[in-house]
Amino acid sequence: KSVKICVLTYPTYEGLCYPIEEIISGCKKHRIPVLVDEAHGAHLILNRDGPKSSLALGADVVVQSFHKTMPAMTQTACLHFSKHSILSPEQEERILWYLKSLQTSSPSYVLMASIDHMLEIVENEGFRKMEALVDLLNAFYQNVMNLNSIKVHRFDQMDPTKIILFVPNAYYESGIWDGRILAQKLRDEHMIEAEYDSKSIVLLMTSICTTSEDIIKLGEALHILDRENMSTMENKLSAGKGVNYKRIYDQISEEDTYVYSAFATIYMKKEEVDVAKSVGFISAAYVIPYPPGIPILVPGERIKGQTTELFPESLVKIQIVKEDKINEI
Numbered sequence: 616k617s618v619k620i621c622v623l624t625y626p627t628y629e630g631l632c633y634p635i636e637e638i639i640s641g642c643k644k645h646r647i648p649v650l651v652d653e654a655h656g657a658h659l660i661l662n663r664d665g666p667k668s669s670l671a672l673g674a675d676v677v678v679q680s681f682h683k684t685m686p687a688m689t690q691t692a693c694l695h696f697s698k699h700s701i702l703s704p705e706q707e708e709r710i711l712w713y714l715k716s717l718q719t720s721s722p723s724y725v726l727m728a729s730i731d732h733m734l735e736i737v738e739n740e741g742f743r744k745m746e747a748l749v750d751l752l753n754a755f756y757q758n759v760m761n762l763n764s765i766k767v768h769r770f771d772q773m774d775p776t777k778i779i780l781f782v783p784n785a786y787y788e789s790g791i792w793d794g795r796i797l798a799q800k801l802r803d804e805h806m807i808e809a810e811y812d813s814k815s816i817v818l819l820m821t822s823i824c825t826t827s828e829d830i831i832k833l834g835e836a837l838h839i840l841d842r843e844n845m846s847t848m849e850n851k852l853s854a855g856k857g858v859n860y861k862r863i864y865d866q867i868s869e870e871d872t873y874v875y876s877a878f879a880t881i882y883m884k885k886e887e888v889d890v891a892k893s894v895g896f897i898s899a900a901y902v903i904p905y906p907p908g909i910p911i912l913v914p915g916e917r918i919k920g921q922t923t924e925l926f927p928e929s930l931v932k933i934q935i936v937k938e939d940k941i942n943e944i
């Protein structure tokens with residue numbers, strides 16, 4: 616009874632969606648109005664096969680930033696009241712009161728004209744342009760599926776117009792390649808500007824104004840950078856720099872290393888040893904360098920020399936299961 620409103624962000628900045636319809640209908644059952652920050656989803660309505668706008672899924676109030684994903688000038692965000700809103704007239708009035716208090720009393724005709732122009736594009740060619748974009752993107756995703764040092768991940772409920780490039784663990788951790796370098800190379804060498812980059816991901820945006828030339832150029836650039844990076848990596852590894860995760864993982868098998876389940880080690884006695892002397896013992900700890908947050912070692916696993924090669928330099932001591940020492944593996 617104390618819940619006044621449910622506020623959701625959908626899709627996320629990266630284009631990830633989730634079963635918002637279920638959340639909305641759950642709220643409706645309890646007469647809780649739903650407000651959705653759909654800043655990154657003004658274009659969803661145009662994609663018949665992609666995730667739906669929350670406005671079509673029963674949300675009561677939806678805020679969209681046209682300028683983020685549609686051809687409209689910056690500062691053209693819009694607040695929609697659903698026709699089926701369960702807001703009381705008082706609640707609606709209060710929202711409008713806040714808007715009046717916060718907004719300028721001199722609306723910009725330039726910005727309103729920009730919205731009109733966008734709506735004209737949407738009405739006349741929006742669906743056709745989106746369909747063409749989705750076709751281009753499907754071909755693009757096929758084309759870049761088998762790259763080695765750049766992965767283009769797709770998730771079940773994802774806005775296809777957002778492209779998330781991942782730099783896989785092996786390349787990223789070996790210190791040769793990361794998302795920042797990838798974004799910089801896309802900019803400097805291929806004149807492609809990423810929306811966002813971090814060490815592990817690069818986010819690219821497309822829209823109904825993206826052309827087939829743009830998508831082809833991006834595909835070619837990723838193939839060139841992948842080839843270039845693979846040969847840099849091979850050179851560095853042959854010069855003894857960098858860690859080849861794949862080579863090491865290939866030498867470590869579950870039969871070799873699995874002794875106890877992680878759960879079983881909870882009840883065992885433990886002690887700490889120097890990492891340098893830990894080979895042959897059974898780990899009682901996780902080693903999970905972050906990012907990317909993928910375990911290198913788990914409790915119950917026999918520590919092999921190769922595994923310790925992957926440990927971060929800062930790790931000097933490790934917890935092991937007590938009284939279980941073997942001489943050599």
Ligand SMILES: Cc1ncc(COP(=O)(O)O)c(C=O)c1O
Pocket residue numbers: 624628652654655679680692
């Ligand atoms: C989820 C989300 N909501 C709202 C905003 C702000 O939108 P606006 O540009 O319309 O102020 C942003 C980003 O800038 C955002 O990521």
